[in-house]
Amino acid sequence: MQVLSSRLLVRPGDVEKSTAFYRDVLGLAIYRTYPGGTVFFLGQGFLEVSGHGEGGGQPDGMAIWMQVRDLAAAVAELSAHGVSPDREPRLEPWGLREAWISDPDGLRIVLVEIPADHPLRTDVRSN
The missing domain is CATH 3.30.720.120 (Signal recognition particle alu RNA binding heterodimer, srp9/1)
Incomplete structure (x- = not known):
């Protein structure tokens, strides 16, 4: 394919x-x-x-993952639009900072900030 x-x-x-x-x-x-x-x-x-659609939520396990530059700034910007996080920003065990919001039908949106020292942002190639 x-x-x-x-x-x-x-x-x-x-x-x-x-x-x-x-x-x-x-x-x-x-x-x-x-x-x-x-x-x-x-x-x-x-x-x-x-x-x-039928509306009313997300399929089990379905979410939209959105990387942002600054999670605190993104949450503050959304708050100015009346959006409260479903889950406040926190550092996850896997090293990413995440906050959760939902769209009008309840579809989860995961807002992610990748810290500067996280492997996703670190150049691991040999010099």
Whole structure:
């Protein structure tokens, strides 16, 4: 199988409310729009909000992982938009700083800051 492109699809209960959340609250840039949907840039991928789903939560184990530069600043910015974290920022045992929020349908969004000394940011190549 040769994968040429991919994106995460979200089918919210209220497409306008969810589109506004991802666009206005999270500040995701729009890649493209079409009748009934919006595709957002999501780091190195895409998030498409379209159609109508049942709403009301996330599939078991499903979450959106978003790396941010400064977790405290991101949480403060979201707070200014009326978004309270489901779980306050904390340092996880695996060395990442994380906070959790939810979209309007309850889909978990994990906000992640990678500390400067974490292996994900450390050049481990031989000199």
